[in-house]
Amino acid sequence: MEQLTLAPISKVSGVVNVPGSKSLSNRALLLAALCEGDTELTNLLDSDDISHMLNALTQLGVNYTLSDDKTRCVVKGNGGAFNVSEPQELFLGNAGTAMRPLCAALAVSNVDVVLTGEPRMEERPISDLVDGLREAGADIKYLKNDGFPPLQIKGKALTANEMSVDGSVSSQFLTALLMAAPLFKNDVTIKIKGDLVSKPYIDITLDTMAKFGVEVVNNNYQTFTISGDAKYVAPGKFMVEGDASSASYFLAAGAIKGGTVRVTGIGKNSIQGDIRFAEVLEAMGASVNWHDEYIEVTGAPLKGISMDMNHIPDAAMTIATTALFAEGPTLMTNIYNWRVKETDRLHAMATELRKVGAKVEEGHDYIKVWPTDELKHAEIDTYNDHRIAMCFSLVALSDTAVTINDPGCTRKTFPDYFTRFNTLV
Ligand SMILES: O=C(O)C1=C[C@@H](OP(=O)(O)O)[C@@H](O)[C@H](O)C1
């Protein structure tokens, strides 16, 4: 196994640009495929999660041209649902933003497909989405374990007026139904059951749909209505914002050991909920400069905080390692769904934080981290989870080195993360 040891870093400062957003890249690619007309996507993320979506689109007969550096893509829209005569098997890795939205769009397309993924994908729940689609008449079968991929989908036109979906495990199920709804021939109302988690990702979905010409009536995140006349239309150009979750590691580094760190590619008007991560750093004591074109953090002594982090599930992980540098404990609550992502992130975080010497309390849906005066060198297991690898790079901002096992796992969303991190040192 490859390992990367980061030597202690005494100060960070500088400017770093983040690559395109994973959430926006995969949403925009799918809608560009379903819409009428050609879309030129720029600043597309080049990472595993996006390659899985692109490969799936190729197998589904979508025509596109991708630049050599894979950040510009011109997609020729289908002008509606997918239409493929031969059965296809689509391998979607561990990309939730490919598996869930494609599942819904394919259920209402003329296709016979099997959706598969990495072993961890077979442990990530999807029944709330499948139940919602089956309620609308979709033909979806579990090929191994009930409630989990792989799935067999025999797509067909769906005409239900109402669907309901439990939003308490993942917002991606609602995102999937919303993005597929304009493919129905009639008005569709989607009702939410349970408490909707990760709500800001729904704003990304609605905003992207609007850019492709579909307005959704959002009744306080309880019901959503899409008109039967709604139709995706190519926006012409679609510029993908930089990834706000990827920005969190650099912003945290600035807060811990700045100097001033400026992150470009995102700004104060970003549609991504994870820019709210910088507010958490502010609450911990860092100074944040919110600009249209960048967010800049200047370090200051940090103090522990107690906060509900359901709205920023991905960037919140970065707070778990930032907490090592704060005065007093940090309590992060309402984060149960960390357990059903790339790995059981609550357990993995607690385990690895203890290895570097922190005291940690792991609850069903919370984690509490006490800093320690003396961090210990440790080999950090990353569980094939890009965010664990990136979060633990922050440990090097102490007097202690840190070794990251399998650093290449950042390829899911940020292949050259460690190179860019180094530019701040
Ligand atoms: O819709 C999206 O783009 C995402 C939604 C979130 O998932 P959950 O809704 O499952 O929390 C987030 O963790 C994931 O990385 C991306």
Ligand SMILES: C=C(OP(=O)(O)O)C(=O)O
């Ligand atoms: C949860 C994540 O990914 P996915 O889109 O596969 O759910 C993530 O990137 O942190």
